[in-house]
Amino acid sequence: MKEINTQESFLQKTLRFWVVIAFVLIGFATFIYGVFGPHPERAWQAYLINFLLWSGMAQGAVLFSTVVHLTKARWSGPLAGLSESFSAFFPLSFVFFLLLFLGKTHLFPWLNEDLAEKKIWLNIPFLFWRDFFGLLILYGIGFGYLNQALQLKLDPNQPQMGIRKLIYKRWKQNGNNIELIENRMTIWGGLYILAFALVLSLIGYDLVMSMDPHWVSTLFGAYNFVKAFYIGMGALIILASVFYLRYGEASGLTSSHFHDIGKLFFAFSLLWADFFYVQLVVIWYGNISEEAHYIIQRTMLADWNSLAWAVLILCFVLPFIVLLNKKVKTKPIFMIPICAVVIIGIWLEHLLLLGPALSHNPDSIPLGVSDGLIFLGFFGVMAIAVTYFLRRFPELVRYKENKVA
Secondary structure, eight states, rough: OOOHHHHHHHHHHHHHHHHHHHHHHHHHHHHHHHHHHOOHHHHHHHHHHHHHHHHHHHHHHHHHHHHHTTTOOGTTTTTHHHHGGGGGGHHHHHHHHGGGGHHHHHGGGGSSSGGGGGGTSSOOHHHHHHHHHHHHHHHHHHHHHHHHHHHOOOOOTTTTTTTHHHHHHHHHTTTTTTHHHHHHHHHHHHHHHHHHHHHHHHHHHHHHHSTTOOOTTTHHHHHHHHHHHHHHHHHHHHHHHHHHHHHHGGGTTTTHHHHHHHHHHHHHHHHHHHHHHHHHHHHHHHHHHHHHHHHHHHHHHHHHHHHHHHHHHHIIIHHHHHHHHHHHHHHHHHHHHHEEEEEHHHHHHHHOOOOOOOOOSSSSOOOOHHHHHHHHHHHHHHHHHHOOOOOOOOGTTTTOGGGGG
């Protein structure tokens, strides 16, 4: 019986692996077909939207670990370790950013415009170089923090190969001095939080707001990094729920963990809605034509107004109503769909912000099957990266009281 169960488990893992690989291949093939097809701008639009979505998700998930460490939030337990696994997407995100350069003629509608004094800021070389160094600094600091965090959780009895071997050497050099490692984590964590706010603000300005170069929102940078933390927590809850449903209490997760992070997720649904509304209402009352046009097109004109309502319902109304119930927040089986709905809502929100500027027909929503397939491709890449990381560092899955940061 035990042998049969082992074989069934192996077959299930193999099937899941090939399904994820299929997602990646289908997404990649769809993107390549779109790039060389009659409407390459649609493919590059989908690519940019998914780059922003999945990169922000990984960056926001890692932020959770830094925040709970700096605030000494002991309630997080194994959630902090699981959130660190999303750092595996950082190198891939950096590569995806570099590939954006290939689609620059389809992604930046202001290339052929007379921007006058704005050309000092809005020019391709300067834009890509500053974002290049911004992401390099953010991810470098993130890995610096991760290096210290893994030293606290590393099991010296496990085989030490590859990256584990490097971290094990650092752990031995530090003499397993927990206080020293935690102090370094605090420094790296503080730097990551600062870099997160600055770099994601920059990315928001350069890769989203600049698509309509005559529209300005001073709140957009903060809105962008709040959104990233929101979906980062959503992805973390989904990952934690999968582990809890699979391993139960052996994962170290309890209903209390889900209740606590569920409350934080609920709070950020309110914060996201506040930023989403406030930056629009200020422009509306200001009634400056070049700024008001941006809002009118996305919230009042068909078909974009329908998409705006869909985003508001998916990202705020539904999670707000559902998460008012305490029991829902403690049930992983319910948290998975609500977090997935929010992530899909933010995916559509990126389309709402970018679509009218990038689409050749701004009166209709450029959303089709190919967009969904490219979304699945990025999902597959994220799933492979996180799974690979957790297999290299299985200590992140199980919670140990004396190792918590």
